[in-house]
Amino acid sequence: MSLMALRSLNLPGVGTKYEFETDKGDTVAIFFTKSGTIQMYTLQNGCKAPSAAEMTPVEARRLGNILTGAIIEADQERVEIAFSALADLRITIHTFIIPKPIGGKTIEDLQIRAKTGSTVIAVCRHDQNIINPPPTFVFEAGDAALVIGESDQIKMFEREIMVT
Amino acid sequence: MEGIVLALFVCLILALVTKYLSVPPIPFYIMAGVLLGRSGLGLVTEDPICTFFSDMGLIFLLFFMGLGLKLERIAANRTAVLTSGIIDLNVNMLIGFVAASLFGFTLVESAVIAAAFYISSTAMAVTSLIENRKLMLREAETVIWLMMFEDLVLIVFLALVSAANQNPLLLFLKIVGVLALLYALAHWGKEFLISILDRDDELPILFTFAAVLTTASFSMFLEVPKTMMVIALGAAFATTDPDAFEEHARPFKDVFLVTFFVIFGATIDLSGGVNLLMILVISLLAVLSKFVSGTITGLVIHGSAISGIEIWGNTIGRGEFSIALAYLCGSPIVVTTIAGVVILTSIVGSFTAKYSTGLRRGLLHMGRRKSPTRHLH
Known part of the structure; x- marks a missing residue:
């Protein structure tokens, strides 16, 4: 074809x-x-x-x-970038909508880095973007968190953080 | 001074309202001008500031037109552009000229009216194609090339009109000289120009404004009309980075051009009376003659008279270039006539542009019913 x-x-x-x-x-x-x-x-x-x-x-x-097939659900978008020059490094960026149970917790509380290896690089709240939120950043239910990491780390985030 | 402020304020309100209703703003700017100006309330008068704003509006309109000239694209599309362009030119110029002559205008007046009668509004045609989602239609491209051909005719016409009071050969040589010089400057200075345009401080916009005004002011020394000078500058700059120049010149064009329309309306002198019947007849002919030229073009280019309806629907409105012609070379009665034709055709045109596709579908259905052998898909 x-x-x-x-x-x-x-x-x-x-x-x-x-x-x-x-x-x-x-x-x-x-x-x-x-x-x-x-x-x-x-x-x-x-x-x-x-x-x-x-x-x-x-x-x-x-x-x-x-x-391009990047979006899985309407509210959650996912983009994978492959860097062929860096030993085929594949970085995934995924947005998650913060559910109620996580509301009120900080990035530190959730131990995101330690548990999953992924990083929250931005949070969108009421149409405003907070870039590089500090560990003390408190999530609110309904925030859109932009998480970056390798594909496995993103899966881990989904399993470990989103379901708590 | 108060006059121009009032004019600007009225433009602002009219722009808001016409955008909201998605109708062409030009007829409303002119009518507002008539109401505020000499023949109306007398609030906007011809002081030096108003004249400056009008001149700027015209200069930036023509600079923009020059920037948009894509001669190499026309050359690549020669047959289609020339065929449709020449049909459009002959049909409309002829009908416009005969009509004006029959109403007793002099030879020169009739020629100016014929040219204004012929030239459709590029702004209205392009806006209509975009707003009515017609860009994919094959007729859309024909309309776009027609507008470009009309621009070329306008340039020739302006050159001819300004040659009236000097040696035409000398003027022609001067224009060619100016064009060659500007092209050479754009060619050799291309890197410098692009490095200026790439900056993100005030320099690009300052440079664009200064370049246009400087070029226009040289017209006095060279005795080449301002109009020709700025079109030549636009055409020369188009060989560097036309999109950047458009971006930097657009604010000037937008502000000065709308005030140009209002001030143009304000200077219209209705004291000699208006022959409304004549304006109505010429406007009606203007709508009909585009129908004739559109249908022939549709038949010749797309092999279908129905295509012509689409071309017709989007080219009825006369606008900015007709007004520019009236401003540059019209006697008071010619100015009034052209203003009337622009107002009426642009209002009719905004309706035909919206409903031409429906009309065309209706005609196709009628055609189908008459010939039952043809298959429906």
């Missing part, structure tokens, strides 16, 4: 267009407009009228994550 060619085109005054045809003959076109929005059109094989969705850059990245 060969990948269909991706055509890109710069449309004066509008922006950049990317278009490709799938194996089944459907067409997908993406436009990065100069106003900053991204429009995605899909045209089913044999149909005349495409359907369209307009996205902000954040929404488009989210869609991109879904399409």
